[in-house]
Amino acid sequence: MREAEFLEYKDGFYTFLFENGEELVFDEIHPRVLSQFDLKNDESYISKSFKVRFIEVNGSHDDSIIYRVESLKPL
Numbered sequence: 001m002r003e004a005e006f007l008e009y010k011d012g013f014y015t016f017l018f019e020n021g022e023e024l025v026f027d028e029i030h031p032r033v034l035s036q037f038d039l040k041n042d043e044s045y046i047s048k049s050f051k052v053r054f055i056e057v058n059g060s061h062d063d064s065i066i067y068r069v070e071s072l073k074p075l
Helices: 031-036
Strands: 001-011 013-018 023-026 049-057 065-074
Touching: 013 049, 023 065, 031 065
Parallel strands: none
Antiparallel strands: 001 013, 001 049, 013 023, 049 065
């Protein structure tokens, strides 16, 4: 798990800023995580830090890779 700050949800994408300065945009978040943390609608999560576990998934189009959040733990 890596530490990251939730920056925004926009146009179907979730953006996190990781402790190393890397910004990652996630296409998907596991439904279990979204049931715990309503990142789409609850603006109180913006700028909050989490421990994030994510995976890379092969996209349905060509050789694209998408990132999916598998779990979040508030810090």
